[in-house]
């Protein structure tokens with residue numbers, strides 16, 4: 104058995120969470136979380152950590168230089184830099200609208216990269 | 224002279240929420256004056272997520288959060304004037320502004336909401352020896368370079384100050400391929416949210432050096448390195464601990480100051496600690512009909528709280544315009560023993576609303592109590608697992624409790640460790 108102390112990053116409250124792991128790394132118990140999201144965060148953090156990614160994509164033929172984007176859902180934590188590489192090679196044609204899909208299914212993660220602002 | 228019921232100065236999240244609330248309350252003639260090209264304020268450059276969890280129950284990025292309010296505003300008859308800089312607010316609430324199309328604008332308003340936000344403390348506010356070559360900038364300026372202009376200001380970065388903007392920029396620069404060598408923090412604790420320390424520093428193995436500061440910068444045309452040193456309990460650098468760190472960029476994230484030039488010129492007294500105007504429970508300043516909300520009033524770390532506070536100010540302004548706002552005998556509020564300040568600074572005894580007292584503590588406490596007292600009696604006491612300076616707290620005081628307090632009472636809030 105192993106105990107891991109985490110800080111939940113699912114919301115700005117930042118609750119301290121204690122996770123008890125079994126010998127095979129499976130989650131036995133989660134305590135300290137204030138809400139369900141904390142439980143889910145702690146379980147995923149100990150088994151398959153993910154993060155949402157926010158960055159910018161180059162805009163072509165518009166007034167704006169770049170448009171902000173986010174991963175529509177969390178991507179595996181270990182793939183953040185690989186995703187950044189793909190995103191930094193991409194560009195979009197102006198105009199861009201909030202919610203437009205800029206890259207579909209980035210690196211086979213099943214997660215789209217979408218615009219989070221309008222760009223002319 | 225143009226006539227409006229309400230003039231809102233600043234079109235960030237604070238100004239937009241105040242204007243929308245007043246409009247919902249039936250105020251017809253509202254104008255929002257914004258000096259930038261677009262509405263949204265500083266949120267336009269905050270492209271990371273974490274906005275709106277409280278208010279929308281969703282994790283939005285800054286532009287998305289602002290976008291929701293911009294859309295709501297478009298569906299009202301609120302007049303928006305962007306590229307418009309407010310220059311002065313006169314005693315009779317006449318607002319003077321200037322823009323390219325109207326030239327000099329004089330707006331006579333029944334009520335005014337101040338929502339000018341805050342700006343970052345510049346390097347001049349610190350004493351670091353060394354030349355002023357390129358490569359030294361505030362974290363917010365760097366945020367604008369990267370997120371709006373699409374330009375990387377450097378490759379080897381040291382960040383001074385562990386405020387949220389500095390932490391967010393540590394991650395942002397790392398994702399874009401820069402090497403962030405460390406974040407130095409003068410105090411023995413970080414000024415940022417814990418979640419940002421985890422997901423912006425620990426995720427990328429960026430060291431957070433507490434009780435450490437930058438004592439000198441090196442390099443002529445362009446920054447080549449900085450000297451860092453540990454500080455003692457009196458926050459004085461300890462010379463023996465000095466260490467040279469090569470870098471081409473130094474980002475400062477050493478605090479925000481409310482943008483109160485207009486307020487000062489209008490003769491408003493500012494709170495010594497918040498640097499914002501002193502207000503009552505509806506965020507009315509000492510000047511009748513002039514309200515303030517958002518970062519111009521107190522520096523907020525969560526935009527959700529900015530929205531909440533601005534709705535209170537918008538409601539207050541609407542009540543004032545309709546002649547329904549109570550203003551009479553007030554009781555005071557005071558933060559003591561670890562509580563640095565309280566907003567609002569005064570409360571009308573006959574107020575028609577329960578009042579949240581917002582405050583920040585001056586140090587980190589675990590398992591402490593917040594104790595609220597008036598005239599030697601405890602009004603309420605609340606246990607807290609953790610209190611830290613980086614996070615704003617509040618206590619709710621019921622209006623009947625307020626009504627029962629004698630004239631000239633003061634409500635004090637303190638930490639009991």
Ligand SMILES: Cc1cc2nc3c(=O)[nH]c(=O)nc-3n(C[C@H](O)[C@H](O)[C@H](O)COP(=O)(O)OP(=O)(O)OC[C@H]3O[C@@H](n4cnc5c(N)ncnc54)[C@H](O)[C@@H]3O)c2cc1C
Pocket residue numbers: 232233234235236237238256257258259263264265266269307308309310338339340341342343362363364366387388391479482485516517518519523524525526529
């Ligand atoms: C650089 C920086 C980065 C930040 N990053 C984050 C973050 O990552 N996450 C977070 O939660 N919070 C962040 N904050 C805090 C953030 O400011 C607040 O959450 C929120 O945006 C405050 O809203 P506001 O409307 O009070 O101020 P602002 O968003 O600053 O809006 C004020 C507006 O008033 C306008 N204005 C000022 N003076 C005048 C004038 N004289 N005439 C006309 N218009 C005027 C300005 O142009 C601006 O648009 C950041 C703050 C700064 C300064």
Ligand code: SF4
Pocket residue numbers: 111112113114115116117118135136137138139140141142144
């Ligand atoms: S456990 Fe719930 S309340 Fe606590 S930080 Fe996580 S999401 Fe927020």
